[in-house]
Structures are given as structure tokens and as C-alpha cells.
Amino acid sequence: VEWDNQFTDKWKYLWIDAWDGGDGCVTQVDPNNNNIIYFSMQNGAIRRKNMDSGISKSIKPSLPEEIEGDLRYNFITPYQISHHNSNHLYHAGNFVFKSFDRGENWNVISGDLTISSEKDKISFSSGAFSESKLLKGLLYYGTDRGSFWMSRDDGNKWTEHSNNIADGYIRSIYPSIFKESRVYMSMTGINYDDLNNYLYTSDNYGKKWKEIKSNLPNEPANIIIE
Numbered sequence: 001v002e003w004d005n006q007f008t009d010k011w012k013y014l015w016i017d018a019w020d021g022g023d024g025c026v027t028q029v030d031p032n033n034n035n036i037i038y039f040s041m042q043n044g045a046i047r048r049k050n051m052d053s054g055i056s057k058s059i060k061p062s063l064p065e066e067i068e069g070d071l072r073y074n075f076i077t078p079y080q081i082s083h084h085n086s087n088h089l090y091h092a093g094n095f096v097f098k099s100f101d102r103g104e105n106w107n108v109i110s111g112d113l114t115i116s117s118e119k120d121k122i123s124f125s126s127g128a129f130s131e132s133k134l135l136k137g138l139l140y141y142g143t144d145r146g147s148f149w150m151s152r153d154d155g156n157k158w159t160e161h162s163n164n165i166a167d168g169y170i171r172s173i174y175p176s177i178f179k180e181s182r183v184y185m186s187m188t189g190i191n192y193d194d195l196n197n198y199l200y201t202s203d204n205y206g207k208k209w210k211e212i213k214s215n216l217p218n219e220p221a222n223i224i225i226e
Contacts, residue, residue, distance in 0.1 A: 025076050032086045036102065044073030044093055048103050059103030061091055069112050071095060074144055078129040084136040092126035092141060096155055109155025116147040117160055120167050123147050127187075132175040140183060140206065142170025148185065150206050161206035166198050172223045181205050184212075188220040197221050 030036035035051040038059075049056035063071040073093040082088035091097040096110040114123040123143035132138035137154035146167040151158045168187035176182035183206055187198040197213045199221055213221075 026079065028079075028081050030081065030086045030102075038079070038081070038089070038103075040077060040079060042075050044071075044077045044091075046077070046079055046091065046103070059089075059099070061097040061099075061103075061106035063095065064108065067095075067108055069095075072114070072125045074125045074127060078126055080129060080131055083131055083133045090129060090131060090139070092129040094123075094125045096126075096129070096139070096141060098155065110141070110149075110151075110158055113141055113149050113158060114143055114145075114147065116143070116145070116162060118147070118162055121145050121147040121162050127170040128173045128185075130173040130175055132180065133177050134175070134180045138175065138180070138205075140173045140175060140185075142173055142185065142187070144169045144191065146170065146187060148206050150183075152205070161202070161209075163209070165200055165209050166194075166196075168192065168194065168198055174224050174226055176226055178226070179203070184224045184226055185209075186221050186224040188222060190220050195220055199224055 025040040027039040037049045037051060038046060040046045045060050047056045048059050071093050079091040087102055089099040089103050094112050094114040095108050097106040098109045099106045114125060116122050123145035125144060126141060127144045128142040130140045139151045139155060141149040146165055147162045149158045149160050166187060168189040169191050170185060170187045172186040174184040182203050185200045189196060197216055197218045199213045200209045201212050202209050
């Protein structure tokens with residue numbers, strides 16, 4: 001039931017979907033059509049809702065039969081509306097998917113990115129995903145065990161840049177909006193009883209990382225924004 005009490009309330013309350021909502025997860029609105037809303041639930045579930053009709057539809061991708069391996073999602077699965085075309089969506093489990101038609105159909109644009117070259121960073125699934133606002137097709141992907149990947153050609157080729165960063169859960173990736181090659185990243189170790197602060201930046205697409213926690217409290221930081 002919508003919140004309603006005796007006091008003046010300046011908030012406007014909106015039900016995304018009364019029967020299919022999950023534990024909050026991630027909600028995004030099409031920047032060119034605010035009647036189109038995407039919202040997600042646990043373990044890779046995602047729906048697209050048309051606010052005019054009030055109808056929502058599951059658009060969760062699945063792995064094609066011809067691709068070997070198991071598709072795995074973390075409890076909160078990262079997905080993103082492309083900055084360069086709002087009809088395009090990305091969705092990240094241990095494989096990365098891209099849709100050109102708002103989730104009606106999906107293409108697999110990576111191999112299993114949880115298979116790291118470093119044995120301590122072999123992971124379960126994705127923790128964070130981001131597309132650059134400055135360069136179409138510049139993609140970043142981070143896992144729940146500190147494996148970091150980059151593609152400059154919209155997923156045709158992925159390169160791992162996991163050197164000299166911790167083995168934590170990558171929670172946030174923020175490509176710079178001022179310099180194409182710069183990217184910021186935060187990770188936490190709380191899944192592994194590590195409550196330290198892990199913030200990084202790179203000026204060469206993640207090839208070399210620099211810690212930037214500086215004088216911040218040595219406590220977990222989930223999000224970093226430039």
C-alpha cells in the first residue's frame with residue numbers, strides 16, 4: 001500500500017511494479033523516453049516496464065546452447081543503458097550481454113570473464129560494469145574477486161588489467177568524463193571479512209592502478225564518482 005499518513009509529505013511515491021519487484025537492486029529510466037523503465041531483482045532478473053500501459057516484461061538474458069559453460073549472476077547484477085544509444089543495453093554475469101532492442105534479444109559479447117590469469121582472482125560473477133560516456137564501445141567489467149577487464153571495441157576483444165589491486169569485490173567503476181583513458185574503481189572486502197578501504201584510479205584504461213584512498217577513513221567504500 002502506498003505510504004499515507006496524517007502529516008504533509010512532499011515525496012511523490014511511484015510503484016514500479018507492485019508484484020514483481022525484488023530487493024531494490026537497480027532501476028534505470030530511458031533518458032529519451034521516460035515511459036520506459038528498467039528494474040532488476042536478484043540473480044540477474046531484469047524487467048522492462050512501459051508506464052503508459054502499466055505492463056512489465058521479463059528481459060533476463062540466457063546463454064545460447066552453442067556457448068559452453070554455465071551462466072552465473074551475483075545477487076545484484078550490474079546492467080546499463082548505453083550512453084550512446086538508449087535502445088542498447090548491457091547486462092553482466094560471468095558473461096557480458098548486449099541488446100540492440102531494449103532487451104528483446106541479446107548477444108553474448110564476451111567469454112567467461114571470471115576466469116582470471118591470477119589464481120587468487122578467479123571469481124563467481126560480475127560485481128560492476130560501466131560504459132564510457134566519452135568513447136562508444138569502451139567497456140569496463142569487474143568481478144567479485146578483484147579481476148578487472150577492459151574492451152575498447154564493444155566486447156570484440158577483452159583485456160584483463162588486474163595487477164596491483166586487491167582481491168576484493170569490485171563494486172563501482174566510473175570512467176572519467178574528462179579524460180578518455182582515465183577510470184576510477186572501488187572495491188570492498190566485506191564478503192571476505194576485510195573491512196579496509198580500496199579506491200583506485202588509472203590513467204591508461206586500467207593497465208596500471210594507483211591507490212587514492214588518501215586520508216579517507218579506512219572503511220569500506222562502495223561507490224566512487226568523479
